Amino acid sequence: xxxxxxxxxxxxxxxxxxxxxxxxxxxxxxxxxxxxxxxxxxxxxxxxxxxxxxxxxxxxxxxxxxxxxxxxxxxxxxxxxxxxxxxxxxxxxxxxxxxxxxxxxxxxxxxxxxxxxxxxxxxxxxxxxxxxxxxxxxxxxxxxxxxxxxxxxxxxxxxxxxxxxxxxxxxxxxxxxxxxxxxxxxxxxxxxxxxxxxxxxxxxxxxxxxxxxxxxxxxxxxxxxxxxxxxxxxxxxxxxxxxxxxxxxxxxxxxxxxxxxxxxxxxxxxxxxxxxxxxxxxxxxxxxxxxxxxxxxxxxxxxxxxxxxxxxxxxxxxxxxxxxxxxxxxxxxxxxxxxxxxxxxxxxxxxxxxxxxxxxxxxxxxxxxxxxxxxxxxxxxxxxxxxxxxxxxxxxxxxxxxxxxxxxxxxxxxxxxxxxxxxxxxxxxxxxxxxxxxxxxxxxxxxxxxxxxxxxxxxxxxxxxxxxxxxxxxxxxxxxxxxxxxxxxxxxxxxxxxxxxxxxxxxxxxxxxxxxxxxxxxx
Numbered sequence: 001x002x003x004x005x006x007x008x009x010x011x012x013x014x015x016x017x018x019x020x021x022x023x024x025x026x027x028x029x030x031x032x033x034x035x036x037x038x039x040x041x042x043x044x045x046x047x048x049x050x051x052x053x054x055x056x057x058x059x060x061x062x063x064x065x066x067x068x069x070x071x072x073x074x075x076x077x078x079x080x081x082x083x084x085x086x087x088x089x090x091x092x093x094x095x096x097x098x099x100x101x102x103x104x105x106x107x108x109x110x111x112x113x114x115x116x117x118x119x120x121x122x123x124x125x126x127x128x129x130x131x132x133x134x135x136x137x138x139x140x141x142x143x144x145x146x147x148x149x150x151x152x153x154x155x156x157x158x159x160x161x162x163x164x165x166x167x168x169x170x171x172x173x174x175x176x177x178x179x180x181x182x183x184x185x186x187x188x189x190x191x192x193x194x195x196x197x198x199x200x201x202x203x204x205x206x207x208x209x210x211x212x213x214x215x216x217x218x219x220x221x222x223x224x225x226x227x228x229x230x231x232x233x234x235x236x237x238x239x240x241x242x243x244x245x246x247x248x249x250x251x252x253x254x255x256x257x258x259x260x261x262x263x264x265x266x267x268x269x270x271x272x273x274x275x276x277x278x279x280x281x282x283x284x285x286x287x288x289x290x291x292x293x294x295x296x297x298x299x300x301x302x303x304x305x306x307x308x309x310x311x312x313x314x315x316x317x318x319x320x321x322x323x324x325x326x327x328x329x330x331x332x333x334x335x336x337x338x339x340x341x342x343x344x345x346x347x348x349x350x351x352x353x354x355x356x357x358x359x360x361x362x363x364x365x366x367x368x369x370x371x372x373x374x375x376x377x378x379x380x381x382x383x384x385x386x387x388x389x390x391x392x393x394x395x396x397x398x399x400x401x402x403x404x405x406x407x408x409x410x411x412x413x414x415x416x417x418x419x420x421x422x423x424x425x426x427x428x429x430x431x432x433x434x435x436x437x438x439x440x441x442x443x444x445x446x447x448x449x450x451x452x453x454x455x456x457x458x459x460x461x462x463x464x465x466x467x468x469x470x471x472x473x474x475x476x477x478x479x480x481x482x483x484x485x486x487x488x489x490x491x492x493x494x495x496x497x498x499x500x501x502x503x504x505x506x507x508x509x510x511x512x513x514x515x516x517x518x519x520x521x522x523x
Contacts, residue, residue, distance in 0.1 A: 022147050022204070023144045023147055025200075025201075025204055026140050026143055026144050026147075027144075029088075029140065029197055029200065029201055030136070030137065030140050031168075032193065032197045033092065033095075033133070033136050033194060033197055034137075034169065035168050035169035035172070035193070036095070036099075036169065036190050036191075036193050036194045036197075037129075037133040037136075037169070038169035038170050038173075039169045039170075039172065039173045039177065039186070039190045040066075040095075040099050040129050040133070040187075040190060041062060041063065041066045041126075041130075042059075042062075042169075042170060042173050042174075043103070043173065043178075043183065043186055043187060043190070044062045044066070044102075044122060044125065044126045044129075045058055045059035045062035045063070046178060046183060047103055047106060047122060047183055048061065048062055048119075048122055049258075049274060050183070050258075050259045050274045050275060051106065051110055051118055051119075051122070051275065052118070052119055052122075056390040056391040056392055057390060061123070062126055065123055065126040065127050065130060066126050066127075066129070066130035066133075067130065068127060068130065069126065069127040069128065069129065069130020069131040069132075069133070069134060070130045070131065070133055070134030071134060072127070072130075072131045072134060073130065073131035073132060073133060073134025073135040073136075074134040074135070074137070074138055075134075076131070076134075076135060077134070077135050077138035077139055078138075080135075080139060083208075083209065083210065084139050084142060084143045084146065085139075085143060085201055085202075085204075085205040085208065085209060086205075086208075086209045086210065086211070086212075086215070087135075087139055088136065088139050088140065088143070088198070088201055089198045089199075089201055089202045089209065089215055090198075090215075091132050091135050091136060091139075091198075092136075092194045092195060092197055092198025092201070093195065093198050093215070093218060093219065093222060094132055095129060095132050095133070095191065095194045096191040096192070096194045096195035096198070096222050096226060097191070097222060097225070098125065098128060098129060098132075099125075099129050099187060099190065099191045099194065100187055100188045100190075100191025100192070100225070100226055100229055101187075101188075101191075101225075101229065102125045102129070102187055103183045103184045103186075103187040103237070104184050104187070104188075104229065104233050104236060104237050104240075105121070106118060106121055106122055106125075107184070107237040107240035107241055108240050109121045110240070110244065111240040111241065111243040111244060112240075112243070173186070174256050175256070177189070177190075178254055178255075178256060179254060179255055179256055179336060181254075182234060182252075182254045183237075183254065183259075184229075184233045184234050184236075184237040185229075185230055185233060185234050187229075187233075188226050188229035188230045188233055189230060191226055191229075192223075192226040192227070192230070195219065195222050195223065195226055198219070199216075199219050202215055202216065202219065238252070241261070244275070245261065245263050245272070246263075246265070247263035247264055247265035247268065247270060248263060248264055248265065249261055249262070249263050250262055250263060250264045250346065251344060251346065253336065253337075253340050255334050255336035255337055255340075256334075256336070257333060257334045257337075258273050258274050258334065258337070259273070259274055259275075260272070260273055260337060260340060261273075261275075262344070262346055262347070264346065267281065267282075268280055268281055268282045269281045269346050269347075269349075269350060270452075271312060271347070273337075273386070277452060277453070278312065279312065279314065279350075279452075280452040281350055282451070282452065283450050283451050283452050283453075284314060284350075284450075284452075285479045285480055286448055286449070286450045286479075286480045287418075287448070287450050287453070287456060288314045288315060288317070288318050289318060289478055289479065289480050289481045290446070290448040290456075290458060290480075290481065290489065291315065291318075291382065291384065291416060291418060291458060292315055292318040292319060292382065293318065293473060293474070293476075293478065293481055294416075294446060294458070294460070294471060294481075294486070294489065295380065295382070295414045295415075295416035295458075295460045296319075296322070296380060296414070296474075297470070297471040297472055297473060297474070298414055298444075298460065298462070298466060298470060298471060299379055299380050299412070299413065299414040300379070300410075300411070300412030300413070301379040301410065301412060301413075302322055302324050302325050302379055302380060303324065303325065303326045303327065303379055304325075304326065304327045304329075304376075304377070304378045304379050304380075304410075305319055305325055305327070305328050305329070305378060305379065305380045305381075305382065306328075306329050306331070306376075306378040306380070306381045306382070306408070307319075307328065307329065307330040307331065307382050307384060308331050308367040308370075308381065308382065308383045308384065308385055308396070309331075309332060309367065309383065309384040309385040309386070310330055310332065310382070310384040311330075311332035311334060311337045311338045311341055312337075312341050312347065312350075312351060313338075313341045313342070313347070313348075313350075313351030313353075313354040313355040314350065314351050314354075315330075315382055315384045316328055316330055316351065316354035316355060316357070316360050317350075317351045317352050317354040320352075320354055320357055320359065320360075321474075321476040321477070322474065322476070325359065326359065327359060327361065328357075328359055328360045328361065329361045329363060329376070329378075330355070330360060330361070330362055330363065331363045331364075331365055331367050331370045332362075332363075332364060333364065333365065333366050333367070334364075335364040338355060338362060338364070341355055342355045342356055367383075367385065367396055367401075368395055368396060368401055368404070371401070371404035371405060371407075371408060372404065374408065376408065377408055377409070377410050377413075378408055378409060378410065378413065379409075379410050379412075379413050379414070380413065380414050380415075380416075381405050381408065381409060381413070381414070381415045381416075382416055382417075383396070383405075383415070383416065383417035383418065384418055385397075385417070385418070387420050387516065388420075388428070388432075388505075388512040388513060388516055389513065389516050389517070389520075390513060391510065391513060394505070394510050394512050394513050395507055397417075397432055397435065397505055397512055398435065398505050398506050398507050398510075399435050399438045399439050399504055399505065399506050400506060400507050402415070402435060402436050402438075402439035402441065402461070403439045403440070405439075406439055406440055406441065406461075406463070409463070411463075412462075412464060413462070413463070414460060414461070414462050415436070415441065415460070415461040415462065416458055416459065416460045416461070417432065417436065417458065417459050417461075418456070418457075418458055419432040419433065419457045419458060419459045420432070420456070420457065420516070421447075421453070421454055421455050421456055421457060422445075422447050422455060422457040422492060422496040422497075423454060423455040423495065423496050424454060424455070424519060424520065425515075425516060425519035425520060426495070426496060426499065426519075427499065427502060427515055427519065428512060428515050428516050428519055429457045430445075430498045430499065430502055431502045431503070431504070431505055431511065431512060431515065432459060432505070432512070433445055433459045433498070434502050434503075434504050435504045435505045435506075436459050436461045437461075438504045439461075440463065441461030441462060441463065442461065442462055442463070442464065442465055442466055443459055443460060443461050443466075444459070444460040444466045444468065444490065445457065445458075445459055445460075445490065445492070445498075446458055446460070446489040446490045447489065447492065447496070448480075448489060455496065468486070468487065468490050471486050473486070
């Protein structure tokens with residue numbers, strides 16, 4: 001009798017141990033699929049930023065749509081009453097197929113259809129993957145409860161695994177996946193993890209899954225698709241992307257912040273960031289000579305110069321023509337972009353190796369944060385920053401930002417910023433000018449025609465009065481600027497001049513981004 005009791009207790013212990021092992025596997029599965037879910041969420045945001053522009057806007061829309069999808073999925077999970085783990089496996093397989101191929105198909109839609117369809121496709125996929133992700137957790141919680149874990153305990157542990165996995169996924173995407181694999185390959189790699197999570201649960205619960213052989217066969221097919229996507233998806237996407245550019249793509253790079261594409265046609269090398277042209281070697285000298293040499297001609301001293309942005313090295317190239325400049329500090333957020341400009345043979349041919357010059361000091365930091373933290377003073381500050389087309393860039397065109405620059409200028413110091421087109425975005429240009437003025441600067445406005453960009457404007461700021469008659473170009477090699485050209489740079493046509501009545505841009509009262517979007521909508 002005692003032996004039988006001991007045997008029963010032993011069997012109960014083994015059964016409890018078995019149940020405990022099953023629930024632990026469910027918790028692990030929850031963590032794994034949550035990592036995949038958050039990566040897909042930020043992946044779609046990054047793809048939207050590249051294809052549709054305005055990264056802050058696209059990430060915001062993506063998060064909203066993804067969470068909406070999760071809500072829909074969580075609601076639909078109530079209808080799944082039987083075969084919970086079979087349903088989970090089907091969900092993982094669906095996420096693998098749809099999520100894995102999503103970015104590749106997005107490039108295809110963009111290349112062959114366009115006309116706004118790519119946005120609808122991306123947003124639709126985001127909702128679908130969100131809904132499938134929303135189905136996962138309720139099913140796992142219910143399965144853990146069905147095995148024998150108390151509901152509050154199973155819910156707490158599954159949710160903990162989910163939240164912890166979300167943090168891991170976000171960090172992995174930013175630090176490892178996007179920079180190393182790019183968008184297309186990342187989608188397939190993450191989809192493969194989803195697939196393997198489904199296969200794992202398929203074999204763990206195979207005794208209770210009715211069609212597990214069918215699912216096993218589907219898993220093998222999906223495995224071939226995922227591996228094929230990892231090996232060849234990037235090449236297919238590259239061929240799609242090539243259709244978006246007139247010239248041949250010769251180099252690409254994905255950084256944590258942006259996608260860089262370099263094209264070449266004959267002697268014309270062009271650099272694009274997130275699909276937007278940054279320079280063309282056919283006329284970039286017009287932009288960079290105007291940005292650098294006009295304000296430097298007004299500076300009392302030139303020993304120390306600060307470049308904010310300018311990661312392509314072209315502003316530094318122009319500054320290095322001055323022997324009296326002893327130190328150039330270049331502050332750029334994207335270290336990978338700067339290193340790309342230092343090592344790419346095509347770009348070093350254009351920037352003449354300026355970023356490796358001993359007079360150039362590289363700092364990888366947000367420009368706003370750098371100005372808050374530094375106590376260095378400069379004779380000239382040059383803002384070669386991207387246009388204010390999203391909220392993260394908007395702060396670099398505010399009164400607060402220009403006030404910080406003013407604190408870092410030596411007496412007689414000069415500030416100059418690129419300020420987009422006074423023709424295509426007149427209100428944006430003059431709002432930037434008024435904002436510089438509001439930070440205590442006297443301003444000069446000038447512009448230049450750049451064939452690949454159009455009419456482009458700049459704003460010079462100084463604490464002292466400025467006089468264009470004092471501009472005397474140095475005796476250095478220049479391709480565009482001459483002394484005769486200088487006066488014409490400060491003349492604006494009727495359709496380019498200050499319309500008046502414009503407000504200033506501040507961090508608290510941000511007006512540039514919607515103004516910019518409206519101005520460039522049809523260009």
